[in-house]
Amino acid sequence: MKEIILVRFGDLVLKGKNKPAFINQIKRILKNKLKDLNVKFEYQHDRIFLHLESDNKDLVLKQLSYVTGVHSYSFVYKTDKDLTKIAELAIDVIQKEIERPTTFKIDTKRADKNFPMTSLEISQKLASMILPSVSGLIVDVHHPNQVLNVEIRHDSAYLYVGKIPGLGGFPIGLGGKGLVMLSGGIDSPVSAYLMMKQGIEVELFHFESTPLTPLESVQKVIDIAKKLSLFMPSNKIKLHLVPFTKLHEEILKFVDDSYIITIMRRMFYRLGETYANLHGLQTLINGESVGQVASQTLDSIRVVENVTNIPILRPVITYDKIDIIKIAQKIETFDISIRAFNDCCSIYVPLHPVTKPTLIKSVEEESKFNYEALLNEIIPNIRTLVIHPNTKLEIAEHGFEVKDALENYYGSRK
Numbered sequence: 001m002k003e004i005i006l007v008r009f010g011d012l013v014l015k016g017k018n019k020p021a022f023i024n025q026i027k028r029i030l031k032n033k034l035k036d037l038n039v040k041f042e043y044q045h046d047r048i049f050l051h052l053e054s055d056n057k058d059l060v061l062k063q064l065s066y067v068t069g070v071h072s073y074s075f076v077y078k079t080d081k082d083l084t085k086i087a088e089l090a091i092d093v094i095q096k097e098i099e100r101p102t103t104f105k106i107d108t109k110r111a112d113k114n115f116p117m118t119s120l121e122i123s124q125k126l127a128s129m130i131l132p133s134v135s136g137l138i139v140d141v142h143h144p145n146q147v148l149n150v151e152i153r154h155d156s157a158y159l160y161v162g163k164i165p166g167l168g169g170f171p172i173g174l175g176g177k178g179l180v181m182l183s184g185g186i187d188s189p190v191s192a193y194l195m196m197k198q199g200i201e202v203e204l205f206h207f208e209s210t211p212l213t214p215l216e217s218v219q220k221v222i223d224i225a226k227k228l229s230l231f232m233p234s235n236k237i238k239l240h241l242v243p244f245t246k247l248h249e250e251i252l253k254f255v256d257d258s259y260i261i262t263i264m265r266r267m268f269y270r271l272g273e274t275y276a277n278l279h280g281l282q283t284l285i286n287g288e289s290v291g292q293v294a295s296q297t298l299d300s301i302r303v304v305e306n307v308t309n310i311p312i313l314r315p316v317i318t319y320d321k322i323d324i325i326k327i328a329q330k331i332e333t334f335d336i337s338i339r340a341f342n343d344c345c346s347i348y349v350p351l352h353p354v355t356k357p358t359l360i361k362s363v364e365e366e367s368k369f370n371y372e373a374l375l376n377e378i379i380p381n382i383r384t385l386v387i388h389p390n391t392k393l394e395i396a397e398h399g400f401e402v403k404d405a406l407e408n409y410y411g412s413r414k
Contacts, residue, residue: 070166100136185268187287
């Protein structure tokens with residue numbers, strides 16, 4: 001039997017007149033993801049059939065697991081709209097896919113209303129033709145362990161058992177663009193992933209502060225970016241490395257110890273908003289979760305975001321840490337994030353960071369040094385890398401500055 005995969009859409013059915021735009025975007029993403037896998041596409045109304053032309057099933061399934069907007073998919077089997085042929089195929093499918101003994105039922109959907117039987121009549125007739133030929137099936141129409149699905153469509157009949165859940169959400173590219181403030185921690189990569197699930201195309205913004213932070217901290221975000229790139233339509237993601245060292249040193253030198261994190265984060269937001277406005281990105285995205293750390297109290301969030309006008313999205317703000325970790329493990333960023341190398345947010349953390357900062361005190365601390373000049377110096381020196389799953393960039397192995405490692409990387413790409 002030839003392998004065919006039926007791809008279904010979930011929330012997209014609620015999009016009304018905009019539904020075709022969403023489905024067309026999924027089609028484009030699927031074509032791009034599967035372009036090297038010799039897959040033939042067949043489009044029918046609100047679903048896609050993928051005809052596998054060679055022994056590439058596992059690779060196709062892997063790529064499907066990275067496509068946002070896909071609700072579920074199933075291996076389906078196609079035959080003529082003839083009950084005898086449907087029954088013959090059903091027996092083959094049951095023997096191939098259903099472990100017995102088990103409870104069982106047939107569920108028929110009749111999209112072709114010209115077919116001369118109702119859905120219930122088809123199910124009953126097929127059961128009478130199948131059950132004598134297959135042992136170990138116990139009919140249970142209310143709570144079966146296994147369901148043989150039969151769809152009578154206008155062109156053919158399709159059979160399948162079970163559904164593989166997809167990512168759901170919406171296809172990337174139709175929800176706008178956002179800039180993710182990416183640390184080397186667990187939360188911000190998960191936030192990037194969750195926003196991609198909502199159809200937002202993301203770019204990554206990382207504040208690097210070598211030699212105050214180790215080179216390996218930059219390697220962490222590069223490796224995280226490689227994982228996140230798998231979910232992007234073209235398997236590529238932009239990683240912007242922000243040279244934060246000078247400003248970091250000034251903050252450590254002049255700012256009251258308890259306010260270091262607050263002022264640092266206010267600088268992050270200023271830089272993020274400026275860069276987003278310059279490059280057509282509509283929102284900032286971060287990994288803040290209320291109460292997880294001292295800098296993520298409501299008072300802190302209010303004082304920090306006071307410096308911006310751009311919308312700020314916090315996808316994991318209500319998540320428990322254990323829930324965030326589960327998602328991080330699912331998208332394979334967790335083991336990278338827990339490498340023991342600190343970034344700007346986690347190095348030189350004060351013993352007693354303020355949990356209820358005030359705007360007046362924050363402005364007073366910032367007045368101790370000329371941060372505007374440093375911000376203006378940083379923006380034109382931001383380095384952008386285009387990361388894909390197979391990017392070969394090992395900064396942590398070099399014994400020199402990040403900028404020199406990047407120069408080598410840029411040179412190797414020319």
